[in-house]
Amino acid sequence: MSDPAVPADGRARDRRRTPEALAERYGERVxxxxxxxxxTADVQAGDWIDLLEFARAEGHEFFxxxxxxxxxxxxxxxxxxxxxxxxxxxxxxxTRVSRADPRLPSAVGVFRGADWHERETFEMFGVVFEGHPNLVPLLLPEGFEGFPLRKDFVLAARVAKAWPGAKEPGESDHGSPSRRKTLPPGVPADWGREGG
Known part of the structure; x- marks a missing residue:
C-alpha cells in the first residue's frame, strides 16, 4: 500500500497537519x-494571496x-x-472586503482556474479583483446594470408580474379569506410607486 504523503512522482512532502501549519505561519492573523x-481558514484581505500561495505550496494544488x-x-x-x-x-x-470599496488582489497568478470565478464574482457582486488579466462581464447581457447576487438588488420581475407557481393561501379565487398583500422579499415598500 502506498504512503499518502508520497505523491506518484516519488518526491516525499514534508507534511504537517494543515491547521498547525496555518497557525505556525500566520499566528493570530488566522x-x-x-x-x-x-x-476553514479565515484571514484579513492583506494575507489573501499569501494564504492561497501557502495552501498551494502545502499540496492544495487543485483549485x-x-x-x-x-x-x-x-x-x-x-x-x-x-x-x-x-x-x-x-x-x-x-477573507472579507468592505461594501464601500470591495477590492481584493486577483488569485489568477496563483491559480489560473480562478479567472472565470473572479469574473463571475465581479459581475454578480461587484467585487473588483485587482490585477485580473480580463475583468469583464461573463454571464449577463451587455448593458446590464447592478449586481444581481447582492441582497439589496431588487428583482423587478417579482413586482412587475405574478410569481409563477402555487399562490399563497388566501390569494386564490376560491373564496378563502384574503390576507394583507405584501411585496416580495428584498423589494422596498415604495418601489414602483409613481412619485415615490
Whole structure:
C-alpha cells in the first residue's frame, strides 16, 4: 500500500497537519476551524494571496471554486475552495472586503482556474479583483446594470408580474379569506410607486 504523503512522482512532502501549519505561519492573523472533515481558514484581505500561495505550496494544488457571500451591512466574504489530490484534504479559504470599496488582489497568478470565478464574482457582486488579466462581464447581457447576487438588488420581475407557481393561501379565487398583500422579499415598500 502506498504512503499518502508520497505523491506518484516519488518526491516525499514534508507534511504537517494543515491547521498547525496555518497557525505556525500566520499566528493570530488566522482563524482555523474544522467541521465535517473540512478545514476553514479565515484571514484579513492583506494575507489573501499569501494564504492561497501557502495552501498551494502545502499540496492544495487543485483549485475548485471561488465566490462571494453578501454579508450585510459591512461587506462581502470571499470564499475559495482548494483540494490536495494526494491527501484528499479539502480547504476552505475566506477573507472579507468592505461594501464601500470591495477590492481584493486577483488569485489568477496563483491559480489560473480562478479567472472565470473572479469574473463571475465581479459581475454578480461587484467585487473588483485587482490585477485580473480580463475583468469583464461573463454571464449577463451587455448593458446590464447592478449586481444581481447582492441582497439589496431588487428583482423587478417579482413586482412587475405574478410569481409563477402555487399562490399563497388566501390569494386564490376560491373564496378563502384574503390576507394583507405584501411585496416580495428584498423589494422596498415604495418601489414602483409613481412619485415615490
Amino acid at each position: 482563524q482555523v476551524s474544522e467541521s465535517s472533515g473540512e478545514i 475548485d471554486w471561488l465566490t462571494a457571500v453578501d454579508d450585510p451591512p459591512d461587506g462581502f466574504q470571499i470564499v475559495a475552495h482548494v483540494f490536495d489530490p494526494v491527501s484528499h484534504e479539502r480547504l476552505l479559504l475566506r
